[in-house]
Amino acid sequence: MNALPDPGEITNALSSDSFRACAQLITAIERATPGLTPVLQVLYRGGRGNRIIGITGPPGAGKSSLVNQLITHIRRLGKTVAILAIDPSSPFSGGAVLGDRLRMMQHSADTGVFIRSMASRGQLGGLTKAVGDALIVLDAMPWDYIIVETVGVGQNELDIMQLADTVVLVQTPMSGDDVQAAKAGINEIGDIYVVNKCDHNEADRTVRFLQSMITLGLHLQPEKIWTQPVVKTQSVSGLGIEDLANHIDHFFSVMKPDTPDMRLRRRHRIAYQTKGILRDILERRFHDSNDQQIENSIDAILTRQSDPYALVSELLAAQG
C-alpha cells in the first residue's frame, strides 16, 4: 500500500475497490502526495462531466440534513450520489470536528452512496485546489450526482461554489435585521434558493423577500435563461425535498451543456480552478523555500537594500 491507487481502479464501475481507491486518492490530495499530478491529469481528461450540485448557506441552516434528504430521494429513484462535505478547520489548532457526515449516517452502508468529509485547512489556494482535485476524482467515477457542501461563512467557502454546476443557497427564516444584512450580494450566488426550517413562522416573509430580490435582478439581466426559484423545505421531516430535487433537475434541463450560459459557466470554472492551482503552487513555493534564504531577503528588504518585488522575482525564478 505504498503507491498511489491506479486511476483505472476508479473509472469503470462503483465497487468497494473503487470506493477505497477514491478515498485514498482524496487523502493523497489532502496530503499533497508526490506523483499525484499526472494521475489527476489522466482522470481529468477521462472526466464524465457529472452533475455537480453545490450546497451552501450559513452555519446550522440545515444543509447537511437537507443533503441527507436529497440522498434518500436520489436513491429512491435508483440513482447514485457522492458527497464532499467541507467543514472549517479551527484557526487556533488547525484541527477540525467534521460534523456533516453525522447527519447522513443512515446512508453509510449504502453501496450507491459515497460520503467524504474534508477540513478547509486555512490556505487560500489550498482549499480551491483540494476541492477541485477531489472533484476531478469523483467526476471520473460513474455518479449520477455529486454534491458539495460548504458553510457559507468566508469568501473562500463561497468561492468554492464556482466549482459546481448549480448552487443551492440554503437560508433560514430571517428576522428583519438579518434580511437587511443579507441584501448585499444575495443575487450573486445561488441558482436555487431554499428557505429551510419552514416550520418557523417567519418563513413566508423570507420567501416573499427573496422572490422580490429575484424579480429586481430580472430587470437587470433580462437575457438570462434561468430564474432562481425559492423553495420552502423542512429538512428534518423531508417536506419540500421533492420540490427541491425537481428544481435541480429542471436546472439541468434548461442549462444544457451546449447553451451559451452553461458554456460560459464551465469556462469560468476552468479559469477558477486553474487560478486555484497556480495560487497553491506559488504559496507552496513561498513556504517550501529555504527559510534562511527568505529570511536573508527580508533582512535586505528591512534595510531597503531590496524590496518585496525583488523577493517575488527571486521566488518566481526559483526552481520548484
Add this chain to the structure above:
Amino acid sequence: MSEQKIKVIITMVGLDGHTTGAEVISRVLRDAGMEVVYLGVNQTPGMIVNAAIQEDVDIIGISAHASNYSLIEDVISLLRGSGVHDVPIVVGGNVPRHTITDLKAKGIAEVFAPGATGDEIINYIRANARAQNERAA
C-alpha cells in the same frame, strides 16, 4: 495543505446513548490539531467500517458505556475482513477488567478508562495512528 494531519473517527456503537464523552474527546482531539469525523449514536459495525474506508481515517475511537462489547468485536473483524490492517481501534469507557483482556485479545489496541487524561489519549494516538507517510513514498 501538505500538513500530515491525523484523521480520527469518534463513534458509539449500537444503542449506546451516552454522547458526552464522545463529544468531549472530539473537541480535545480537534484542539490537539487532529481532524475528527464524529459519527454520533446508533452506529452499526457496518456503518462504522464504511465510514472508516470512505474517510480514510488513521485511527478509530469507540466510546463504550453500555455493555455492547460484542459489537466492538464485530467492528474489528469487519474492518480487518475488509482488508484494512493498519488502522488501530481504541475504546474509551468504563469497561470491566476481564472485558478489557478479551477486547485486547481480539485486536483492540487500547482501552482508556474514564480517568484517562486528554494528554494520555492524544499522545497514544500520535504514537499509534496509522503511519502518516506510509502512502507518500
